[in-house]
Amino acid sequence: MKIRSERDHMSAIERRIADFILDNAHLLRDYSSQQLASALGISQSSVVKFSQKLGFKGYPDLKYSIGEAVARAGNDPHSRPPAPEAADGFSQIAERLRASKAAAEEETWLANPQADIEAIVQLIDGAPKVFVYGLGDDGLYAREFAMRLSLLGMLTVHHADPILMMANLSAARPGDAMLVFSEFGKLPQLFQLSRQFQDMGGKVVSITRHSANPLRAHADASLVLCAHDPAPHVAQLLYRSSLQSLLDVVFVLLCHANPDRHRQLGVNLERIEHLIDS
Known part of the structure; x- marks a missing residue:
């Protein structure tokens, strides 16, 4: 060592x-x-x-x-999750998970400098169109964030099908932004997609774990997640928690960066409320 x-x-x-x-x-x-x-x-x-x-x-x-x-x-010694002991009650398990989430979120925050996050917010806010892609579980997070961007009045393109994603590249123009969600950053489909998007003049923002990976290495900017635990099911929960926390920060900063988008968010939320109540 x-x-x-x-x-x-x-x-x-x-x-x-x-x-x-x-x-x-x-x-x-x-x-x-x-x-x-x-x-x-x-x-x-x-x-x-x-x-x-x-x-x-x-x-x-x-x-x-x-x-x-x-x-x-x-x-x-923790390479395999230990079996719960009799003394490990609900409150102890819940507290350990809460502490692990808090630690993962803190590490994630430290791994993403403020200047980097602000630059990504500026990139998204100034993009004519924002493409949002992710496959598998990553696609769930991508879809939810794409919806949030749409509520701000942004022209957002989202698909979870790689064929449709590739077809949508024909609509890409210089200045557009692409957010690519990929936990490990190794899916060749997303890497190829991002390279083609860059060739068309767009800027790629990768969202991956805090590790060396092809997607992050070739992205124009990146958001990274710290979520480590020897128990796979806990590690996945920590990843989801850290990702949601980081995306929430980006979303709130977007709201504050552009008053018109903040106003549009209020209008869209009101329209949704009327649709649900009708």
């Missing part, structure tokens, strides 16, 4: 961080940068600088890398 090889060249504070990580690598998934800083009695910025000194973009990247190393080594 790089931390161990670099330890002798670290400052006193850096060695404290390194020793904690080396001794508790299998538990690091439960620690946000703030929680790690609090446990060591140091500032959160010290944890971030430590991560960057090792060559990582930030703490989420460091934690993800360590998690992969632990999994490969087979040293994670």
Whole structure:
């Protein structure tokens, strides 16, 4: 592990961080940068600088890398979800899930710099058309967000069928934006679609896990999700929670960025209410 090889060249504070990580690598998934800083009695910025000194973009990247190393080594005692103990009642399970969601959302927020999010909001707000694509489970999130954009009065193109998605590219023009939802960013259909969209002058925003993947690497901008847990069903819940939280932020910023769109949202919601009541 790089931390161990670099330890002798670290400052006193850096060695404290390194020793904690080396001794508790299998538990690091439960620690946000703030929680790690609090446990060591140091500032959160010290944890971030430590991560960057090792060559990582930030703490989420460091934690993800360590998690992969632990999994490969087979040293994670939580690699399989433990069977619930008799003492684990409803409140304890619910509290653990709530804490895990909060930690995942915090890590997601730290992994998406404010400037990046604001640039994506500006890109979406200024686009003549917004194409929104996703397949499988990603398609559910894409559909819901496409509906939100439509309520703001944006011209939104959404399909969950790859053939229809490809056909819709004929309507793409320079300046249009495409949001591509793909948890792992490895689906060749979406990668090909995004490249063709860029060739037509459009800008692609990828929404994936915080990992190296082809879709994210070639996108013009990206939103990343941090949601790690050894239990697959919990990891999926954390991903959904983090994704919803991040999309909510983008949506609210879009509302504030353009008063006309905010007004249109009110008009559309009122029309929907009348339709339901009639």
